Amino acid sequence: MSEPAPASASAPASTPASVPAPAPIPVDRLHFAMPPVHTSAADERAHRKERLAGALRLFGEYGYEDGVSGHITARDPEFTDCFWVNPFGMPFEGLGPDELIMVNGEGQVVEGRHHVNQAAFAVHAQVHRARPDVVAVAHTHSVHGRALAALGELVEPITQESCAFYEDHVLYDAYTGVVVDEDEGRRIAAALGGHKAIVLRNHGLLTVGDSVDAAAWWFIALDRSCQVQLAARAAGKPVVIGHRDAVATREQLGSDLVAWINYQPLWRRISRTF
DSSP: OOOOOOOOOOOOOOOOOOOOOOOOOOGGGSOOOOOOOOSSHHHHHHHHHHHHHHHHHHHHHTTOOBTTBOEEEEEOSSSTTOEEEOOTTOOSTTOOGGGOEEEOTTSOEEESSSOOOHHIIIIIHHHHHHOTTOOEEEEEOOHHHHHHHHHTOOOOSOSTTGGGGTTSEEEEOOOOSSOOSHHHHHHHHHHHTTOSEEEETTTEEEEEESSHHHHHHHHHHHHHHHHHHHHHHHHSOOOOOOHHHHHHHHHHHOSHHHHHHHHHHHHHHHHTTO
């Protein structure tokens, strides 16, 4: 029997032609959200009210609500000595733009059917008057904010996030009870000065911004910084970031525009609840 013919050697696989890498998409074709520009006071009012309702819902989720304490105000774009605020005694959860009330500079309700928290008027109105650049003011009795306020301390630059407040927040080193008079509100506004936040000793935190989004983000970021500082101190001795690096980080992260950008994922999530 003849021997089987040897199998022919397999032909070497052909080398595939190199495929060029995908070309980068031009930067100008990538979406990047920026604060909207409105063409009318009515449109801007509707936008601020929607963002205000969303921020209040977020604050409710984060547990910042404590009984009837806590409020965020937004300046009306047309009647600049009036501000929109959550109604007294209504829960943050599920609050809608149509439920907000507008209060004038004298603390009188000019739109809506609910009372205003007089503490909101006494402090917020004075801050709005002293700071024409401020659109929104946020103040609630958050747990970690109150804990740091009870120590009468500022947030230290011990994390990247806390550096946003380095030399840009102050301590109001007094406590005189529930703020219901204009003089105390003026003193708090004067202490705040041009800063983005203030720690009210034995009371809590207050933040401001040139948009509702910025003021809300600063409050959330400041409360978290309080939480981290208290936890780090309980665990050991926190390492403080040096002055030069803290200033450089603040210059990168401490503007209201950066706050607005940071807030957008939260807004996208909470806006789905409307």
